[in-house]
Amino acid sequence: MCGIVGYVGAQQAGPLLLEGLARLEHRGYDSAGIAVLGGSGAAASQPRVVKRAGRVRDLVEAVPQRFAGKVGIGHTRWATHGPATDANAHPHTDASGDVAVVHNGILDNAAALRARLTEDGVELRSDTDTEVLAHLIGLSTADTLEARVAETLRVVEGTYGVAVVHAAFPDRIVVARNGSPLIIGVGEKEMHVASDLAALVRYTTTVAHLEDGEMATLTAGGFTTYRQDLSATSTRPTTLDIDPAAYEAEMVLGAGESHMHREIHEQPQTAERALRGRLDERFGTAHLGGLNMDPREVRAIRRVKVLGCGSAYYVGQMGASLIEELARVPADAEAASEFRYRNPIIEPDTLYVAVSQSGETIDTLLAVQEIRRKGGRVIGLVNVVGSAIARECDGGIYLHAGPEVSVASTKALTNMFVGFALLALQLGRVRDLSIADGRRLIDGLRRLPEQIAEVLDQEKQVAAVAERLAEAESLFFIGRVRGFPVAREGAQKLKEVSYRHAEAYQTSELKHGPLALISPAVPTVAIVPSDELTDRNVAALHEVAARRGPLVVVTHADVDLGGLDVQRIDVPRNERELDPILLTVPLQLLALHAAQHLGLDVDKPRNLAKSVTVE
Numbered sequence: 141m142c143g144i145v146g147y148v149g150a151q152q153a154g155p156l157l158l159e160g161l162a163r164l165e166h167r168g169y170d171s172a173g174i175a176v177l178g179g180s181g182a183a184a185s186q187p188r189v190v191k192r193a194g195r196v197r198d199l200v201e202a203v204p205q206r207f208a209g210k211v212g213i214g215h216t217r218w219a220t221h222g223p224a225t226d227a228n229a230h231p232h233t234d235a236s237g238d239v240a241v242v243h244n245g246i247l248d249n250a251a252a253l254r255a256r257l258t259e260d261g262v263e264l265r266s267d268t269d270t271e272v273l274a275h276l277i278g279l280s281t282a283d284t285l286e287a288r289v290a291e292t293l294r295v296v297e298g299t300y301g302v303a304v305v306h307a308a309f310p311d312r313i314v315v316a317r318n319g320s321p322l323i324i325g326v327g328e329k330e331m332h333v334a335s336d337l338a339a340l341v342r343y344t345t346t347v348a349h350l351e352d353g354e355m356a357t358l359t360a361g362g363f364t365t366y367r368q369d370l371s372a373t374s375t376r377p378t379t380l381d382i383d384p385a386a387y388e389a390e391m392v393l394g395a396g397e398s399h400m401h402r403e404i405h406e407q408p409q410t411a412e413r414a415l416r417g418r419l420d421e422r423f424g425t426a427h428l429g430g431l432n433m434d435p436r437e438v439r440a441i442r443r444v445k446v447l448g449c450g451s452a453y454y455v456g457q458m459g460a461s462l463i464e465e466l467a468r469v470p471a472d473a474e475a476a477s478e479f480r481y482r483n484p485i486i487e488p489d490t491l492y493v494a495v496s497q498s499g500e501t502i503d504t505l506l507a508v509q510e511i512r513r514k515g516g517r518v519i520g521l522v523n524v525v526g527s528a529i530a531r532e533c534d535g536g537i538y539l540h541a542g543p544e545v546s547v548a549s550t551k552a553l554t555n556m557f558v559g560f561a562l563l564a565l566q567l568g569r570v571r572d573l574s575i576a577d578g579r580r581l582i583d584g585l586r587r588l589p590e591q592i593a594e595v596l597d598q599e600k601q602v603a604a605v606a607e608r609l610a611e612a613e614s615l616f617f618i619g620r621v622r623g624f625p626v627a628r629e630g631a632q633k634l635k636e637v638s639y640r641h642a643e644a645y646q647t648s649e650l651k652h653g654p655l656a657l658i659s660p661a662v663p664t665v666a667i668v669p670s671d672e673l674t675d676r677n678v679a680a681l682h683e684v685a686a687r688r689g690p691l692v693v694v695t696h697a698d699v700d701l702g703g704l705d706v707q708r709i710d711v712p713r714n715e716r717e718l719d720p721i722l723l724t725v726p727l728q729l730l731a732l733h734a735a736q737h738l739g740l741d742v743d744k745p746r747n748l749a750k751s752v753t754v755e
């Protein structure tokens with residue numbers, strides 16, 4: 141979703157801001173812009189703004205050759221208030237043109253503030269909520285830019301990460317955060333700011349995360365942080381344990397490559413990384429240092445509730461099953477976006493688990509805050525180190541999937557599953573899982589990376605299946621018990637990148653409605669693991685076949701499909717608890733190849749954003 145960059149230092153800001161915005165493209169956006177302050181001569185006075193609906197490359201073309209200035213802010217916008225137009229793109233300026241503002245988040249009282257400004261004779265030039273910030277800061281007569289921004293923020297309600305430059309204070313950028321991340325990057329006689337680490341890593345790995353309610357002033361010489369009442373805070377920079385070259389290499393694509401394809405194929409290595417140093421053969425358990433729970437606390441858990449959105453929610457369902465099976469504690473998953481709105485009862489003996497790749501998804505973050513406000517304990521399964529959700533939780537497990545750029549989550553999702561398996565193992569071994577079963581699971585986990593590679597070796601066959609499926613307008617994905625979240629995730633991936641209508645159903649529910657839709661034009665992708673439900677699953681396939689519904693079956697080699705005419709994809713068997721992830725991987729390839737067959741850009745699915753930072 142929306143992205144912010146900012147720079148103040150000795151270099152020309154324009155090219156750095158454009159480069160930073162290019163690093164944020166994967167988040168999803170529909171317009172972009174920059175404002176630069178401080179050229180020489182007549183151009184020195186006010187921020188100069190260039191903004192365009194469309195891609196960053198359109199913006200790059202629109203920026204004049206001579207666009208001098210060593211202080212600037214930039215933005216990629218994902219439309220919320222008003223369509224994607226040049227006028228609605230950020231930065232927004234006030235009536236005088238002295239102030240330029242970029243903003244992530246949503247201002248809840250924007251309509252009232254717009255009405256008040258209009259009554260006062262201010263002419264609004266966009267449909268956005270952000271524009272009010274520029275006008276209010278412009279109208280403030282406080283002595284400093286810090287005070288003008290703080291005064292403005294006291295009258296707005298909602299979420300924001302904002303960055304502001306002002307002609308009268310040309311040596312600085314003032315930023316503020318409430319619910320929308322901002323990270324300050326500390327360079328050599330220069331300061332950067334961005335909403336996402338991806339835009340900072342090539343310049344510095346020394347960073348400071350702003351807290352909610354905090355503001356900061358960046359000048360070439362350093363930064364200061366303070367609250368909205370301007371009293372100082374003590375936020376300090378830390379140096380991240382990231383290899384910038386390796387990070388950069390993951391962000392940049394070769395010709396004809398897609399991030400989704402690359403990330404799918406990284407999974408054997410990234411899954412391996414999630415396991416490294418975390419398996420303990422001797423005691424048949426996992427070592428998760430960051431859980432911050434002693435065995436007594438683990439034994440006291442009476443229920444586990446997993447919260448996540450989209451694919452994180454579906455893998456959360458897989459995770460809840462793992463925990464229930466291995467730790468023998470009731471566990472379920474719920475969409476974090478719904479949880480908060482039903483005034484949930486927060487139980488002290490429930491362990492809440494928030495799962496998120498970005499660590500920024502606002503619905504998941506707000507659910508975590510609600511639980512903690514009511515005294516509940518939350519642990520996070522998060523990929524992005526130092527992200528809002530990771531920092532908000534009482535403890536957690538980092539996923540170590542590396543930067544995931546593709547909007548459609550693949551390698552992070554696989555590592556979420558691995559993270560859940562480790563968590564279930566550790567909880568199980570403190571509770572009633574035998575050492576023999578613990579070791580059995582460890583063996584299974586060790587086999588996973590290689591087995592994922594075996595699935596990926598079937599890419600050609602899966603691509604052939606995908607090309608046929610891509611011709612259908614509408615499809616079903618079916619599975620039951622362990623297979624149902626796999627079906628949900630498969631349908632999700634196909635929808636996201638190929639824009640085909642795909643609906644996931646429990647196989648057992650087919651007869652209760654969806655069978656009416658089965659026809660030669662509506663294929664079904666069935667998840668049929670070799671387990672205690674195989675016979676029932678195969679019986680359902682016969683029912684689909686009897687209605688001449690085309691069938692793709694993702695299954696294990698020992699499953700006998702009784703002579704059914706199907707396109708079959710076999711995956712290797714692991715321990716039954718770990719099978720879901722191996723059944724999921726071919727569905728990633730299916731979605732990728734269906735989309736590519738249809739000529740679609742898999743890395744930039746329409747209307748979707750990588751990090752959903754607004755409710």
Ligand code: F6R
Pocket residue numbers: 449450451452453495496497498499500501504547548549550632633636750751752
């Ligand atoms: C699906 C997908 C989304 C995310 C969801 C949560 O491929 O990427 O459904 O899973 O938006 O995002 P995170 O995991 O960042 O909280």
